Amino acid sequence: MAKRSVPLLKQLLSSSSAASPSCSSRFTSHRSVTYMPRPGDGTPRAVTLIPGDGIGPLVTGAVEQVMEAMHAPVYFERYDVHGDMPKVPQEVIDSIKKNKVCLKGGLATPMGGGVSSLNVQLRKQLDLYASLVNCFNLPGLPTRHENVDIVVIRENTEGEYAGLEHEVVPGVVESLKVITKFCSERIAKYAFEYAYLNNRRKVTAVHKANIMKLADGLFLESCREVATKYPGIKYNEIIVDNCCMQLVSKPEQFDVMVTPNLYGNLVANTAAGIAGGTGVMPGGNVGADHAVFEQGASAGNVGNEKVTEQKKANPVALLLSSAMMLRHLQFPSFADRLETAVKGVISEGKHRTKDLGGSSTTQEVVDAVIAALD
Amino acid sequence: MSLQSFLSVFRRGTLFPFSPSFVELERAKFQHIPQTSPAIMAFKQILSRALRSRPDQILSSPSAFSAARAFSSAPITATLFPGDGIGPEIAESVKQCGYIQIFREAEVPIEWEEHYVGTEIDPRTQSFLTWESLESVRRNRVGLKGPMATPIGKGHRSLNLTLRKELNLYANVRPCYSLPGYKTRYDDVNLVTIRENTEGEYSGLEHQVVRGVVESLKIITRQASLRVAEYAFHYAKAHGRERVSAIHKANIMQKTDGLFLKCCREVAEKYPEITYEEVVIDNCCMMLVKNPALFDVLVMPNLYGDIISDLCAGLIGGLGLTPSCNIGEGGIALAEAVHGSAPDIAGKNLANPTALLLSGVSMLRHLELHDKADRIQKAVLETIAEGKYRTADLGGSSTTSDFTRAICDHL
Numbered sequence: 194m195a196k197r198s199v200p201l202l203k204q205l206l207s208s209s210s211a212a213s214p215s216c217s218s219r220f221t222s223h224r225s226v227t228y229m230p231r232p233g234d235g236t237p238r239a240v241t242l243i244p245g246d247g248i249g250p251l252v253t254g255a256v257e258q259v260m261e262a263m264h265a266p267v268y269f270e271r272y273d274v275h276g277d278m279p280k281v282p283q284e285v286i287d288s289i290k291k292n293k294v295c296l297k298g299g300l301a302t303p304m305g306g307g308v309s310s311l312n313v314q315l316r317k318q319l320d321l322y323a324s325l326v327n328c329f330n331l332p333g334l335p336t337r338h339e340n341v342d343i344v345v346i347r348e349n350t351e352g353e354y355a356g357l358e359h360e361v362v363p364g365v366v367e368s369l370k371v372i373t374k375f376c377s378e379r380i381a382k383y384a385f386e387y388a389y390l391n392n393r394r395k396v397t398a399v400h401k402a403n404i405m406k407l408a409d410g411l412f413l414e415s416c417r418e419v420a421t422k423y424p425g426i427k428y429n430e431i432i433v434d435n436c437c438m439q440l441v442s443k444p445e446q447f448d449v450m451v452t453p454n455l456y457g458n459l460v461a462n463t464a465a466g467i468a469g470g471t472g473v474m475p476g477g478n479v480g481a482d483h484a485v486f487e488q489g490a491s492a493g494n495v496g497n498e499k500v501t502e503q504k505k506a507n508p509v510a511l512l513l514s515s516a517m518m519l520r521h522l523q524f525p526s527f528a529d530r531l532e533t534a535v536k537g538v539i540s541e542g543k544h545r546t547k548d549l550g551g552s553s554t555t556q557e558v559v560d561a562v563i564a565a566l567d
Numbered sequence: 568m569s570l571q572s573f574l575s576v577f578r579r580g581t582l583f584p585f586s587p588s589f590v591e592l593e594r595a596k597f598q599h600i601p602q603t604s605p606a607i608m609a610f611k612q613i614l615s616r617a618l619r620s621r622p623d624q625i626l627s628s629p630s631a632f633s634a635a636r637a638f639s640s641a642p643i644t645a646t647l648f649p650g651d652g653i654g655p656e657i658a659e660s661v662k663q664c665g666y667i668q669i670f671r672e673a674e675v676p677i678e679w680e681e682h683y684v685g686t687e688i689d690p691r692t693q694s695f696l697t698w699e700s701l702e703s704v705r706r707n708r709v710g711l712k713g714p715m716a717t718p719i720g721k722g723h724r725s726l727n728l729t730l731r732k733e734l735n736l737y738a739n740v741r742p743c744y745s746l747p748g749y750k751t752r753y754d755d756v757n758l759v760t761i762r763e764n765t766e767g768e769y770s771g772l773e774h775q776v777v778r779g780v781v782e783s784l785k786i787i788t789r790q791a792s793l794r795v796a797e798y799a800f801h802y803a804k805a806h807g808r809e810r811v812s813a814i815h816k817a818n819i820m821q822k823t824d825g826l827f828l829k830c831c832r833e834v835a836e837k838y839p840e841i842t843y844e845e846v847v848i849d850n851c852c853m854m855l856v857k858n859p860a861l862f863d864v865l866v867m868p869n870l871y872g873d874i875i876s877d878l879c880a881g882l883i884g885g886l887g888l889t890p891s892c893n894i895g896e897g898g899i900a901l902a903e904a905v906h907g908s909a910p911d912i913a914g915k916n917l918a919n920p921t922a923l924l925l926s927g928v929s930m931l932r933h934l935e936l937h938d939k940a941d942r943i944q945k946a947v948l949e950t951i952a953e954g955k956y957r958t959a960d961l962g963g964s965s966t967t968s969d970f971t972r973a974i975c976d977h978l
Contacts, residue, residue: 302818310818337752353768353785358822364789368823370768374779401870407773408783434874438881441856442751455816459874462849466856492849 228525235266238522241288241295242269246276248496248506249298252488255508255559256296256515262563265519265527269296274311276301276495281315289319294522295485296515299494309356312491316349319483322376323383324349324457326476326489327517328464333540334473334549340445341468346387347457348380349478354454372408372453377415383479384416384451385423395427395448396420399436399456412453437463444468458491465490472507472548473539475514484521486514493548500547504554507546509535512562534565643934646703647679650713652908653918658713660920660971661927680707684715684726694729701733704901709934711927712903716910731764736893736901737791738798739764739872742929743879746888748952749961753882755860760879761802762872763795764893769869787823787868792830798894799831799866800838806932810842810863811835814851814871827868851875855882880905887960890925892933900933902926916966919958921947924974946977 242257244250260267270292272285289295302310316324329342357369381398388396398416402409413430420428431439433456439446440463452460465474476489488494488510500506512535519528538544544561545551553561649658662679682700691698704710715726730736739762745754772784796813803811813831817824828845835843846854848871854861855875859882867875880889886906893901904922912918924947931940950956956973957963965973 304818309821313819354819356819358820360822364826366787366822366826368785368787368820370783370785372781372783404769404771405773405783407775407781411779411781434877437852437874437878438885441753441878441881442885455870456874458816458849459852462852463856463878466853470857471853490849490853492847492853 230523234523237266237268238294239292240267240269240518240522241285241292242271243274243285243295243297243300244271245274245298246301246495247299247498248501249300249494251501251504251506251555252508252511253296253298255555256511258559259512259531259562259566260515263527263530263566266524267519267522274300276311277303278311281311281318286318289483289485293483294518295483296511296518297485297487298511299488299491299496301495313354313356315485316478319480319485320350321478321480321483321485322348322350323380323480324461324476324478325387326461326465326474328461328468328474328489330468331473331536331539333536333542334469336467336469338441338444338467341464343444343447343464343468344387344391344393344449345457345461345464346380346384346449346451347461348376348451348453350454351376352454370405370408370455372411374411374415377412377453378419381416381419381451384449385419385426388426388449389423393426393449395429397436397447397450398428398430399433399450399452399460400430401433401456403432409453416451433460436460440464440467461490462492465492470507470548471510472546473509473513475510475517477514477517484518486518486521487511488514504556505547505552506555507548508555508558509539509546530566531562534562534567537565538562643709644678644680644707645930646700646707646710647681648700648710648712648715649681649683650715650908651684652714652716652910652913654713654715654908656914656916656918656967657904657920657923658711660967660974661711661923679711692729692733694726696726696729701730704734704899708897708899709930710899710901711923711930712901713923714904714906714908716908730901731893734893734895734899734901735765736895736899737763737765738795738894739876740802740892740894740929741876741879741889741905743876743883743889745883746951747948748954749884749888751882751884753859756879756882758859758862758879759802759806759808759864760872760876761795761799761864761866762876763791763866763868764872765869766791767869769873785820785823785870787826789826789830792827792868793834796831796834796866799864800834800841803841803864804838808841808864810844812851812862812865813843813845814848814865814867814875815845816848816871817845818847824868831866848875852878855879885960886922887919888921888925890922890929892926892929894933900930902930902933916968917959918967919960920967920971921951942978943974946974949977950974 242253244253257269270288272282272288274281274285300311302312324347326345328345330336330339351371351373353368353370355369355371357371358366360366384396387393398413400409400413402413416428420426437459440460444464444467450460462471465471468474471488471490471492471494474489477484477486496506512531516528516531519531538558538561544553544558546553546555546558647658649655680703682697682703684695688695689697692701740759742759743756745751745756766786766788768783768785770784770786772786773781775781799811813828815824815828817828831843835841855878865875880886883889889905891903891905893903895901904926906922909918924943928940928944931943950970950973951961954963956965956970958965958967958970
């Protein structure tokens with residue numbers, strides 16, 4: 194009888210577990226049991242929130258709603274900054290220095306108007322020297338390219354964005370591109386460290402050193418030096434025009450890409466475009482002391498008037514960036530829950546905004562995400 | 568042609584379009600045409616034009632851009648640089664198609680003047696290209712260049728740089744259109760990228776300020792920006808394109824790209840029938856990979872142009888299929904195939920001549936021989952669309968000569 198009871202017991206147990214009621218949400222997230230918090234880690238953390246211009250207030254509002262629904266231990270200190278201010282107000286900078294973490298929407302730069310971009314100013318003042326965009330295929334979202342999982346790490350403070358321009362004589366304008374060993378080295382170190390900590394296999398440096406031999410040559414030298422310190426990570430170099438060509442034909446070959454400032458902008462937007470658009474890619478800027486999270490790639494982060502009026506902006510990018518922020522603040526299970534809910538809503542396909550091929554409004558997507566939280 | 572239209576041509580003909588422009592005078596110098604008086608020249612041109620009855624030719628103005636030679640019956644000489652590696656084989660296919668075309672039409676023949684890259688440095692040009700080659704391009708006004716491998720070493724300028732500086736090639740035009748029959752992920756690409764070729768970030772002016780700090784200068788001048796903007800709008804008008812988009816990053820680089828945009832706006836006002844828009848480059852990249860049908864003609868400074876034109880080449884299938892044409896001062900056009908010289912398949916009759924053939928087509932369009940250009944282009948596209956004869960890089964197994972013969976059959 195003992196011989197027959199074991200398989201019977203096994204059958205009973207397996208059928209019971211199959212029939213057991215699943216969790217209340219449709220999507221179950223992975224539990225990370227290994228995270229052991231220190232006593233007192235659960236006190237709510239302050240995070241500076243800058244709604245920004247255009248679609249910014251819409252999408253940051255979406256994040257606030259979701260955070261409340263999750264009862265995440267963060268509370269937001271709101272500051273109003275607009276793109277046409279001459280500089281970022283000192284109180285905002287002080288708040289970010291106190292809180293160390295900030296979430297922001299896009300700030301619109303008036304074109305050709307002598308006002309330098311506030312986004313760039315913020316990054317330079319807080320020395321957020323690394324900008325990170327994670328471009329990956331979302332399950333359930335059809336795109337022309339499959340198997341895309343690229344992280345673009347871009348130097349954020351110097352390069353072509355130094356802002357040093359002058360008119361030599363009327364009709365001739367010069368702009369200085371500055372590359373220093375100090376900045377190139379620290380961005381290369383960050384890229385390899387990121388690859389090491391996130392189990393990435395390959396780092397690719399993007400450059401144009403065949404034409405700009407000294408400037409991009411210095412950047413490459415720094416990358417090569419740092420690469421020797423990480424023998425387990427493969428390193429290669431690619432020229433930026435070939436890189437863009439490869440991105441549209443064979444994006445699977447790229448893993449982590451480290452680039453100077455301007456090329457990083459182009460490569461990040463191209464990579465975001467092939468994997469689903471800038472409306473869904475998370476990213477942020479990080480420095481030694483502070484971190485500012487925003488929509489990953491910069492195209493369309495302010496949106497246009499039509500989208501703002503109709504309230505059809507895509508909140509997915511900022512929601513995924515806020516999940517990155519939660520992990521940065523060491524609340525991994527909240528981050529997991531948020532990510533699972535957002536990815537689930539996208540893969541279902543019922544609530545998608547216009548840039549993903551649907552017709553929902555921002556609020557509908559947010560409600561769907563809140564309903565999907567477990 | 569009726570008397571009415573003849574008279575209207577005559578009336579219109581005595582105005583600006585037929586004044587002996589700089590191009591005609593220059594050509595007269597080199598080709599030893601006896602310098603007749605402007606009035607007689609104008610009358611001869613009007614007469615030959617009227618008799619040939621080509622209405623589209625009459626309306627186009629032979630400004631310094633187009634080398635409109637349809638009214639001259641002298642044979643067109645064009646310089647051909649076969650180049651290295653697979654260059655000579657694919658140049659052979661171009662010549663074959665050109666000659667078969669001649670026998671059928673018996674109208675304006677093209678004679679190819681071949682020039683090869685020398686094996687020693689010519690002191691007059693400081694590079695491997697001889698002075699005679701450059702003179703021949705200046706004389707003929709049109710040329711076709713195959714892939715050239717720059718020999719590694721010091722003490723000489725790169726071949727492309729020599730050509731660009733000596734011939735003052737200021738605009739690089741790359742028409743990108745999806746080849747029907749060769750499936751890529753993008754099916755509806757039909758755009759033209761026009762890139763400023765002389766200044767911008769590629770001026771080569773760099774220096775080390777102190778150890779570990781390097782500065783590189785990006786230069787934008789009003790003159791060069793106006794020149795390339797003029798060419799872009801002229802091209803759009805001549806080829807029936809409706810929209811010109813200027814690509815920039817003027818929100819960050821306000822003075823440099825701001826100057827470029829100002830020049831584009833000035834030129835746009837002269838062409839009210841063409842829509843003009845300005846797109847920031849990161850938006851442009853994203854829109855190109857999501858929906859390339861949104862763009863028509865793109866005009867850009869040097870660095871952005873380099874990246875965007877290669878991105879567009881990637882959209883349609885790579886550099887092996889993309890034609891390209893460099894425009895110089897005084898109406899010089901040097902069409903070139905931008906792919907590499909592929910030394911590993913040189914001499915094996917495996918190379919794909921499509922890029923060089925399509926570049927030859929854009930050269931013919933520059934000469935305003937639109938019907939011949941259309942015929943050759945149609946033949947190439949049909950051959951690829953059929954799929955029976957394709958070279959190895961397109962997924963087939965034909966040789967270069969088979970592919971060429973198939974194209975000639977389609978002509």
